[in-house]
Amino acid sequence: MAPILEIQNLYKNYGPVEILKDINIAIEPGDFLVLVGPSGCGKSTLLNCIAGLEPITSGKLMIDGTDMTDVSPKDRDIAMVFQSYALYPTMTVAKNITFGMKVRGVDQATQARKLDEVATQLQIEQLLHRRPGQLSGGQRQRVAMGRALVRDPKLFLFDEPLSNLDAKLRVEMRSEIKKLHQTLGATMVYVTHDQIEAMTLATKIVVLKGGVIQQIGTPAEIYNKPANLFVADFMGSPAMNLIPAKARAGGTGAQIEIARGTGAPLVLTDQNAPSLPEDVILGLRPEDIAEAGFRAGVGVQQASCLVDMVEPAGADTYVVSELGGKQVTARLHAETVATPGEMLDLSIDMSKVSYFAPETGQRLN
Amino acid sequence: MTDLAYPSAKKSDAFGKIVLRWLLYFLLGIFALYYLMPLFVMVTTSLKSLEEIRTGSLVALPREVTFDAWRTAWSGACTGIQCEGLRPYFWNSVMLAVPAVMISTFIGALNGYVVAQWRFPGANIIFSLMLFGCFIPFQVVLLPMARLLGMMGIAGTIPGLIFVHVIYGIGFTTLFFRNYYVSIPSELTKAAKVDGAGFFRIFWSIFLPLSLPIIVVTVIWQFTQIWNDFLFGVSFSQAGTQPVTVALNNIVNSTTGVKEYNVDMAAAIIAAAPTLLVYIVAGKYFIRGLTAGSVKG
Structure with missing residues (x-):
């Protein structure tokens, strides 16, 4: 299938400042693309470029095979939902939703029919005659979605649409957007700084930092095989443990030696390790460190660690221990009994480990 | 409490x-x-x-x-040789102030909309220059303006005075509208652009309906300025086109014989009445509009 959105070598400058550098993305119809990164990474600018609200400095942008690089927003067949919802304050909900159709000269009967469809779909029929000022945050969010849905566009663009909602509503709307994506089968591009939103919604994630793409992949790829230290640290909560270590080639695979504050260093064996430089950074997800005996498999190894801190979090208990001079978090079962200052036997799943080069931050395996 | x-x-x-x-x-x-x-x-x-x-x-x-x-x-009071009272000059002022207020307010709204929401290279410089225009003393422009009005063939006419007041008002009206529109999130403009609306459509359908408070402020400000103006009125008018302020001056200063204090006082009150009325009717919006800014919704 031809890509519905294709971005080639896109650059965006504000004066001498490069905001976006050499962006290349292609997505298929039905994809849910999430642009994620810390604030100031250029993700919203990229979305504005896709919408045509910001001109691009160089490169090419195609929507459904048509070159849209210099086409104005209204002719790109897109719809957009904004962070502040951007509802027209003096118009009723109904007029907000039909404004676009009115501007494009769609006849009254079609307007009414489409408004009715969308209102039913989003359950906002009883709000149609209110003004945005009389709505709650969640209701405004729905109206903003309605305004986008009524266009039935090739591409939906979302600019951090959930960040103004409280935590509970955010989770609700998140699953509603996901449902909407599944029922419509529409293509969506979604900007967020929240890595959990990115993981739950996306079929494809683009991680951006400083205007440069760090990694493109499915949520599982990004989570399990982060391309560099930045992605490893940014995606996942609590973050991936990044432990400085020394690697030595051994009889079977590699010997990984991790310094400990007191006592002998912790030595782990990884049979599947690639050839590694002497200094590496070991990346381990908190859930890949478990209580001794709870994990089995070729890569699982036992280690006895000094517990520094215990954080019960309801569903899980986080145990923090110092390894290689870093605070290392392990995600254990809620009922695990651990006492700060005492030793605890843990099993580490070396089959899930990531290696990074300390100088470049790039992934090694 | x-x-x-x-x-x-x-x-x-x-x-x-x-x-x-x-x-x-x-x-x-x-x-x-x-x-x-x-x-x-x-x-x-x-x-x-x-x-x-x-x-x-x-x-x-x-x-x-x-x-x-x-x-x-x-x-009936005499202004120089004519004795028709303030009436004709009062209507001169009305015919001068009403269009001048409307035109300068409209241009200010359009300018403010552009400067606040359609950022273009040099927008800040142009806005600063307009602001600078607010602080040029009236006397400085008298001679060049007289020459310009002469060249345009509207010297000594009411349209000429309207022109002068519109030009002088644009600085302030732009400032008012710009500061009001700057607080409106730019996402509103973006949403309308995606919806397919153009420059004027966005202005008419979205920004003007939001602007009532600032329109009231601007109208009061401009009306007071233009109605009370004396210097431009006396410089750029001739017999028959003088505004009420100039006529009032003539009544008070040109009587011979007994000084009719009661007539002078009545004339002064008549000349001041419209601005007083505007304040009484719309004064509360003035304060509200000056302090209003952020748009919820």
Whole structure:
């Protein structure tokens, strides 16, 4: 299938400042693309470029095979939902939703029919005659979605649409957007700084930092095989443990030696390790460190660690221990009994480990 | 309020507060009287006959109320050689102020919309230059403006005066609208662009309906400025096109023989009435509009 959105070598400058550098993305119809990164990474600018609200400095942008690089927003067949919802304050909900159709000269009967469809779909029929000022945050969010849905566009663009909602509503709307994506089968591009939103919604994630793409992949790829230290640290909560270590080639695979504050260093064996430089950074997800005996498999190894801190979090208990001079978090079962200052036997799943080069931050395996 | 919040406050404290409060009211009352005094004298004097003004006290109420002076001021007082009162000049001012206010407000709204929401390279410089225009003293532009009006063939006419006031008003009206529109999130413009609306469509359908408070502020400001203007009025008009302020000056200064204080006072009140009226009718919007900004929704 031809890509519905294709971005080639896109650059965006504000004066001498490069905001976006050499962006290349292609997505298929039905994809849910999430642009994620810390604030100031250029993700919203990229979305504005896709919408045509910001001109691009160089490169090419195609929507459904048509070159849209210099086409104005209204002719790109897109719809957009904004962070502040951007509802027209003096118009009723109904007029907000039909404004676009009115501007494009769609006849009254079609307007009414489409408004009715969308209102039913989003359950906002009883709000149609209110003004945005009389709505709650969640209701405004729905109206903003309605305004986008009524266009039935090739591409939906979302600019951090959930960040103004409280935590509970955010989770609700998140699953509603996901449902909407599944029922419509529409293509969506979604900007967020929240890595959990990115993981739950996306079929494809683009991680951006400083205007440069760090990694493109499915949520599982990004989570399990982060391309560099930045992605490893940014995606996942609590973050991936990044432990400085020394690697030595051994009889079977590699010997990984991790310094400990007191006592002998912790030595782990990884049979599947690639050839590694002497200094590496070991990346381990908190859930890949478990209580001794709870994990089995070729890569699982036992280690006895000094517990520094215990954080019960309801569903899980986080145990923090110092390894290689870093605070290392392990995600254990809620009922695990651990006492700060005492030793605890843990099993580490070396089959899930990531290696990074300390100088470049790039992934090694 | 504070007494309720602190029921255990000492009695002497409460007493002190009451005394302070009454002292405050007393002082405010004195100031109010002081400022109202001239108006009082104007109104009472305009209702007295000349005979009574000569014999009576300045602050006394009229013994016999007569509206003769008002009638004379409106339609009979002499400005130089003509004796038609203020009436024709009052209508000159109306015909001058109404279009000038409307045009300058509209241009200011459009300018403010562009400067605040359609950022273009150099937008800030252009806005600064417009602001600078607010602070150029009137006297500086008198001669160049006279020359320009002459070249345009509208010297000494009411359209000429309208032109001058529109030009001079644009700086302030742009400032008002720009500061109002700058607080409107730019996402609103973006959403409308995605919806397919163009420059003027967004202005008419989205920004103007939001602007009532700032329109009221601008109209009051501009109307007061233009109605009360004397310098441009006296410089760029000729017999027959003078605004009411110039006519008032002529009535007061050109009478010969007995000085008709009652007519002068009535004329001054007539000349000031429209601006007073605008403040009384729309004054509360003025304060509200100046402090209003962020748009919820």
